[in-house]
Amino acid sequence: MTAKTKNSILLFILIITKVTAQSESLTSSPYSLYGLGVINQTSIGKVNAMGYSGIAMKSVGYINNLNPASYALILQNNFLYDLGGKAEINTYANKFNIEKNTSFNFSNLAFAFPITEKMGAGVTLIPYSHVGYSLVGLETNIEGSTETVKTNAQGTGALNDLSFNFGYSPFSKFRIGLNAAVLFGNIEEEESFSLNTSSFLLNEQTSYSGIQLGIGTQFDITDDISLGGILKLPSTLNGSLSRSIYKTLDYNSTTVEENIEGNADDFELPLHFGVGFSATLFDKNLLFNADYQKRYWGKTGQNDHIGEYTDQNIYALGLEYANKSRNTKYFQRIAYRAGFNFDDGYLSVNNNKINSYSITAGLGLPLSARNSSALNISYSYGQKGQINNILIQENYHLITINLSLQDFWFVKRLVK
Amino acid sequence: MRYLVSLVCLLSMLVVLSCTESSDYDPDFNVGDSFADSQLRVIQIDTLSLETSTMQFDSLITSTSNRILIGSYNDPEFGTITCASFFEVLPENFSINSEAVYDSIVMYMKYDSYYYNDTLQLNEIHIKKITEQLKPKKDAFYNTSNIAYSNEDIGMLAYYPRPMEGDTISIKMDNVLGATIFDKIQTKNITNTDEFKAFLKGITLRPGGESGSIIGFSTDETLCFIRLFYSTAGETGSTQDYIDLKINKGSEHPTFFNQITAKDANQYLEKLTDQEESMPSTTSENKTFIQAGTGITTQIKFPTIKSLYNIEGTGTILEATLIINPSIDTYNDYLSLKDTLNLYLTDRNNVLSSQLTYADGTAVKAVLNKNNLEFNEIYYTVPIGAYVEFLLTNETETDQAIALLPTDYTSSVDRMILNGPESGNNAIKLQLIYTVYDREN
Numbered sequence: 001m002t003a004k005t006k007n008s009i010l011l012f013i014l015i016i017t018k019v020t021a022q023s024e025s026l027t028s029s030p031y032s033l034y035g036l037g038v039i040n041q042t043s044i045g046k047v048n049a050m051g052y053s054g055i056a057m058k059s060v061g062y063i064n065n066l067n068p069a070s071y072a073l074i075l076q077n078n079f080l081y082d083l084g085g086k087a088e089i090n091t092y093a094n095k096f097n098i099e100k101n102t103s104f105n106f107s108n109l110a111f112a113f114p115i116t117e118k119m120g121a122g123v124t125l126i127p128y129s130h131v132g133y134s135l136v137g138l139e140t141n142i143e144g145s146t147e148t149v150k151t152n153a154q155g156t157g158a159l160n161d162l163s164f165n166f167g168y169s170p171f172s173k174f175r176i177g178l179n180a181a182v183l184f185g186n187i188e189e190e191e192s193f194s195l196n197t198s199s200f201l202l203n204e205q206t207s208y209s210g211i212q213l214g215i216g217t218q219f220d221i222t223d224d225i226s227l228g229g230i231l232k233l234p235s236t237l238n239g240s241l242s243r244s245i246y247k248t249l250d251y252n253s254t255t256v257e258e259n260i261e262g263n264a265d266d267f268e269l270p271l272h273f274g275v276g277f278s279a280t281l282f283d284k285n286l287l288f289n290a291d292y293q294k295r296y297w298g299k300t301g302q303n304d305h306i307g308e309y310t311d312q313n314i315y316a317l318g319l320e321y322a323n324k325s326r327n328t329k330y331f332q333r334i335a336y337r338a339g340f341n342f343d344d345g346y347l348s349v350n351n352n353k354i355n356s357y358s359i360t361a362g363l364g365l366p367l368s369a370r371n372s373s374a375l376n377i378s379y380s381y382g383q384k385g386q387i388n389n390i391l392i393q394e395n396y397h398l399i400t401i402n403l404s405l406q407d408f409w410f411v412k413r414l415v416k
Numbered sequence: 417m418r419y420l421v422s423l424v425c426l427l428s429m430l431v432v433l434s435c436t437e438s439s440d441y442d443p444d445f446n447v448g449d450s451f452a453d454s455q456l457r458v459i460q461i462d463t464l465s466l467e468t469s470t471m472q473f474d475s476l477i478t479s480t481s482n483r484i485l486i487g488s489y490n491d492p493e494f495g496t497i498t499c500a501s502f503f504e505v506l507p508e509n510f511s512i513n514s515e516a517v518y519d520s521i522v523m524y525m526k527y528d529s530y531y532y533n534d535t536l537q538l539n540e541i542h543i544k545k546i547t548e549q550l551k552p553k554k555d556a557f558y559n560t561s562n563i564a565y566s567n568e569d570i571g572m573l574a575y576y577p578r579p580m581e582g583d584t585i586s587i588k589m590d591n592v593l594g595a596t597i598f599d600k601i602q603t604k605n606i607t608n609t610d611e612f613k614a615f616l617k618g619i620t621l622r623p624g625g626e627s628g629s630i631i632g633f634s635t636d637e638t639l640c641f642i643r644l645f646y647s648t649a650g651e652t653g654s655t656q657d658y659i660d661l662k663i664n665k666g667s668e669h670p671t672f673f674n675q676i677t678a679k680d681a682n683q684y685l686e687k688l689t690d691q692e693e694s695m696p697s698t699t700s701e702n703k704t705f706i707q708a709g710t711g712i713t714t715q716i717k718f719p720t721i722k723s724l725y726n727i728e729g730t731g732t733i734l735e736a737t738l739i740i741n742p743s744i745d746t747y748n749d750y751l752s753l754k755d756t757l758n759l760y761l762t763d764r765n766n767v768l769s770s771q772l773t774y775a776d777g778t779a780v781k782a783v784l785n786k787n788n789l790e791f792n793e794i795y796y797t798v799p800i801g802a803y804v805e806f807l808l809t810n811e812t813e814t815d816q817a818i819a820l821l822p823t824d825y826t827s828s829v830d831r832m833i834l835n836g837p838e839s840g841n842n843a844i845k846l847q848l849i850y851t852v853y854d855r856e857n
Contacts, residue, residue, distance in 0.1 A: 142849070144460040151454045191456060195849060197799055198734040202456065202853050245853060247732060249801040252775035256732045262854070 029394055030092055030133050031354065031384065034304045034347055036159050036208065036237075036267055037131035037187065041341070041358075044082045044108045044124060048400045049362020049378035050318025051339020053289035055276025056218060056228030061372030062404050063112045065124050066291075067216040067228050067276070068177025071167030074112055074120035077408050082110040082124075084402040092385075092394040103132070107400055118169040128161040131187050140193075151193040159185035159208060159237075173220040183237055183269075184209040197251060203244045206264045210237035214272075224280045230293075232272035234300070239264030268300035274314075289318040289339075297346040310353060312346035322364065335364030337378070358382030358398075367405070376402040457852040458734075459727065462845050465720050466837045469694035470684070470704045471766050471819070473711030475558035479670035481827035484525065484640065485709070486541055487630035488623040489533040493746065494707055494831050495681035499630050500622040502563050503672040504550055505642050505661040506609050512602040512646065512659065519645035519656070521594030523571055523587040526639040530632030531579040532829050534750040539631065540624025541587060543571035550618040550671045557673030559709060559826075565620045574624070577631045584639070594644055601659070618671065629750075630829050635672065637662040676709040676829060688712065691766050694817075697836030703743055706757075707831035708822045714834055715762060715817040716844070721807045724850060731852035736804035740782060740796040740820070741842040746833040754822040754830045757782040757796060764815035772803060772818070782820065795842075804848070 032038045044065040047054045054066045063082050064070040074080065084107040091100050105127070112122030134154045141148050160183070167177040185208060192201040214232035221227060241264035245256035274293035280286065293316075297309035322335035339360040345353045362378030377399070384394040485499035523543060548564040571589035597616070600606040606615060634640060642661040647654040665672040678685075684700040694715055697704045704714040716738070724733070747753050759772040759780050772780040782798035800818070807814065822830045835842050 138454050140454040140456065140458055142458045142460045144462075147460075149458050151456060153454070191454060193454075193456070193458075195735055198801065198849070200456070200732075200734055200851055200853075243854075245732065247734060249734065249805060250774055250780075250799050252802065263856075 029090060029130075029384075030135060031347075031394065032129075032131045032133050033135065033153065033155060034307050035129075035302070035309075037129040037155075037157065039129045039346075040107075040127045040161075041343075042084070042086055042107050042398070042400055043126065044084065044110050045402050045404045046320065046335070046337060046362070046364055046374075046376050047318065048084075048380070048402065049337035049339060049360050049364075049376065050289055050320060051316045051341040051358070051360050053276065053291040053316035053318035053339060053341070054278070055216075055230055055274050055289075055291045055293075056226045056278035057276070057287070057289050058218065058220070058226055058278065061406050062374070063110050063122060063124070065108075065110065065122075065126070065163070065165070066274075067218060067230050068165040068179040068214065069167050069175040069216040069218040069228065071112055071120035071122050071165050071177055072118060072169040072175040073167070074114040074122075076114050076117060078114060079407040080110075080112040080122070081405040081407070082108060082402055084108040084400055086398060086400040088399075089397045090394055091396070105130070108402070112165070120167045122165045124161075124163045124165065126161050126163075128159040128183050128185070131155045131157040131189075149193050149195065151191055153189070153191045155187065155189040157185060157187035157189075159183055159187070167216075175218040177216040177218075179214040179216065179232070181212045181214070181232075182209075183212060183235075197248075199248045201246045203246075204262075204264075205242045206239050207242075208237040208239050208264075208267060210235055210267075210269070212269055224284070226278045228274075228276040228278065230272075230274045232269075234271045234296075235269040237267040237269065239266055268302055270296040270298075270300050272296075284324050285321060287318075287320040287322070289316070291316040295346060304347075307347045307349045307354075309346055310348045313344045315342045316340070318360075320364075330366070333366045333369075335374070337362045337364065341382075354385050356382055356384035356394075362400075371406040371408065373405045373407075376400075376404055378402075455853075457729070457731070457855075459731075459850045459852070460847065461724070461850060462847040464718065464723065464846050464848065466844055466846060467717040467719055468697045468704045468834070468836045468844055469715045469717075469817075470688065470697070470700060471694040471713055471715055471762070472685075472688035472691065473713070473766075473768070474691045475560045476676075476709070476711045476826045477556045478559045478561075478676065478709075478826050479552065479557035479665075479673040481672075481674060482635050483528055483530060483674070483824075483827040484621065484633040484635055485530075485630055485674045485676065485827065485829070486621050486623055486633070487533075487539055487628050488626045489537075489629055490627055491533075491678075491681075491751065491831065493682045493705070493833060494685060494710075494712075495678045496626050497630065497710075497829055498623060498626070498675075498677050498679075499709070499829065500620055500675045501673070502546060502550060502557075502565075502618060502620045502675065503635075504613070504618040504664040504666065505616070506664045507597075507601065507606075507612060507644075508660050508662055510601050510604075510607050510612075512598065513648050513657075514602060516602065516646045516648045516657065517654075518591075518595045518598040519647055520591065521589040521597070521642060521644050523589055523642045524584050524640070525587075525633040526584045526636075527577070527579045527582060528632045528634040529579055529582070530828060531577060531629055532752075533629040535577045535579060535629045535631070537576075537628045538574055538625075539577055539628040541571075541573045541575070541585075542569050542622045542624060543587060543589060544568065544620050544622060545570055545616065546618040546620055548617065551669055552673075555669070557670055559674065559676040559711065561673055561675060563618075563620070570619070572624075577629060579631055585633075589642065597661075598644055598646060632827070635663055635665060637664070674709075674827065678707070678710050685712065694766060698838070702836040702838045704834045704836055705831070706820055706822065706834065707829065708754075708825035709827075709829040711825075712831070713760075713762075713819045713821050715766075715819050717817045718804070718807060718846065721804060724808060724848070727850065727852060729852040729856060730854040731850050733801060733805055733808065733848060733850050735799065735847075735849040736801040737847045738782070738796075738798045738800055738818075738844070739847060740798070740844050741835045741839070742794060742796075743833040743835050743839075744842070751831070753784055753794065753832055755784050756823055757798075757820045758823055758825075759798065759800070760819045760821060762817050762819045766817075768819065769816075772800070775802070781823075800846075804846070 110124035212235035241262040318339035360380040367373040782796040
């Protein structure tokens with residue numbers, strides 16, 4: 001291992017610690033009350049602009065994190081980085097009021113490198129989920145009376161996904177990949193209320209950790225048409241709880257419990273599979289992706305608050321136009337992307353599935369004429385939930401920026 | 417070089433990332449009631465059983481009071497209540513001009529605004545001489561103490577009390593006594609307090625009839641004194657002068673106390689002869705009694721408080737309010753209810769151990785709620801959450817009880833009758849609010 005590789009890895013570790021420390025509580029959605037929070041949809045590189053599609057997409061010169069098999073395509077002497085951030089403006093509304101919130105977030109950190117001509121590997125760090133909610137006025141009946149008490153609930157936290165990916169191409173046109181995701185993070189939730197002369201506050205900090213294993217394949221039917229598939233095995237995230245309880249009794253603040261270790265329910269991640277189709281048209285100038293993914297949440301038998309987990313279906317479509325001819329004009333080398341994603345949701349509240357859709361668009365701005373380094377910018381508009389019942393409708397504008405870098409290592413320049 | 421560029425790029429992104437911030441994080445969103453449910457259970461319980469009883473202290477120390485209590489009235493339940501006061505009076509000096517001539521002797525007392533029962537009745541105050549030394553057998557005098565006195569009045573006043581006016585009453589006293597004191601001082605027969613005490617051991621102020629009211633007077637020595645008036649003849653006429661005999665409450669031992677007695681009380685109160693024997697409300701028509709001055713108190717116990725632990729899950733108590741209903745038709749404008757009651761703890765022998773206070777040291781008080789007077793909804797409420805929590809967490813069974821006593825219970829005679837736990841809607845009850853934060857035990 002050269003000094004440079006060492007440096008890069010050191011830098012990567014440094015960034016991981018920085019980013020995981022910082023990525024907490026920077027999101028906001030009432031829906032993050034449920035489960036592990038709002039599950040992150042954004043991925044790495046160009047797929048954010050393409051409706052989050054690309055299971056079958058052949059990636060050369062950039063990282064495609066949707067399928068570990070694609071890591072086998074990394075070219076010799078290439079070293080790929082991807083660093084992303086996102087900004088989100090959420091508007092959520094129910095029948096009674098409307099709120100707006102803006103959040104900024106780290107969205108990914110990744111690097112990938114070839115091992116042999118037929119093997120590649122990479123490490124990615126992306127948020128798995130975010131929790132950020134503050135709800136007031138949850139009405140609870142006082143049992144044994146006709147009165148109610150209004151409680152306030154708050155949650156912050158995040159889970160991170162540190163993935164190790166490995167891709168191998170045993171024979172041409174066929175690639176297989178392995179993925180091991182280490183999921184870890186903390187969620188802090190608080191619930192409080194006041195009565196005439198007393199008040200109560202419950203603070204629960206839950207740490208989750210677990211590993212989810214997955215495999216992926218890609219198969220090229222022709223040079224222009226590929227199929228892909230991924231499978232992630234069910235997994236359990238172990239939760240450990242630290243609970244503190246404070247109250248005022250007879251006008252006096254007291255601690256009922258402080259940092260008491262408790263049993264947190266483990267969280268079950270379901271079996272997840274996905275299939276994809278990818279094709280290039282018009283001299284490879286146009287790229288088309290179509291994905292379908294399913295997560296069998298129903299089998300986990302989990303529920304939370306008044307929500308139940310149900311099987312989730314995700315449909316994604318993406319398009320990219322990039323002029324592949326050797327243009328020297330910068331303007332003509334820009335890639336244009338668009339996509340659509342529909343997610344019918346994993347949560348059912350009072351038999352209403354909370355579905356969401358998003359429309360995406362984006363640009364790939366080349367950073368160099370000699371390699372495929374690019375600044376990928378995407379915008380997506382999405383909607384989640386419905387307003388015509390008790391649920392909350394959430395609209396969001398999401399901007400992601402990915403710095404996708406391709407570096408050539410161990411190559412001596414011919415021209416000095 | 418190019419690697420360097422990318423490293424710099426990465427670093428700069430890192431810096432940018434580190435500097436990002438969320439907008440003001442204040443998305444308090446009112447979600448209505450069905451978006452999510454609370455994981456907390458909040459439960460109100462007012463069915464925990466209580467035991468109440470009446471108990472009478474053998475005696476109360478009354479020699480530390482700052483109030484002279486005089487009067488007598490007939491109470492339909494508590495009998496004839498009689499208050500008399502005993503104290504020393506001492507001359508402020510022992511010099512009277514040999515030319516001076518005795519004039520008169522008058523006692524002055526100032527109302528301290530305390531009264532009980534109907535003040536429109538004519539009251540009498542009789543002043544009498546004490547005939548034994550005014551010294552307690554132990555350290556203090558009690559409501560039950562007695563000191564011998566001569567039956568002969570050395571002063572008497574019949575009056576209609578006006579306790580709220582802040583007036584001073586004056587009682588003309590016996591001139592034979594006044595002249596004797598005057599002579600003894602003028603002729604240097606009495607030159608110090610010991611010699612004076614040998615002559616006049618003290619006085620007692622006693623009511624006349626039994627159908628008046630109980631009135632409080634201040635024991636401040638500038639407000640309660642006997643004034644001996646005399647005059648001295650001069651060239652331009654005579655000049656008036658006086659000597660005051662001021663109330664003396666004692667320094668080495670008390671030389672003041674109020675005697676508070678009741679006779680012919682109802683059948684239940686008559687049974688209260690032993691402090692260690694509490695009388696359960698179940699044996700007294702489901703009622704309990706309180707009377708200041710005579711030391712009658714209502715005790716409350718919570719024998720089944722630990723049944724709270726039968727509620728599934730782990731929880732904690734948030735409020736505990738004791739609701740105490742005075743028995744209807746046992747009080748009126750004259751036999752009024754005290755606005756606040758203090759709470760004390762009694763031990764297994766019914767000895768008063770401590771007063772209940774909040775964490776900051778202020779007294780826990782039962783406060784009279786008079787919001788719905790026309791519906792007879794008059795009741796005391798008192799938050800006793802901390803005490804209930806103590807009972808819940810106390811591992812050994814306690815013989816403690818809460819005892820209710822009016823403020824100033826050693827220098828007043830306020831009384832009341834309370835409903836016990838079997839009085840339907842007006843029963844005494846404990847209202848608890850309990851929250852379960854962990855559904856597992």
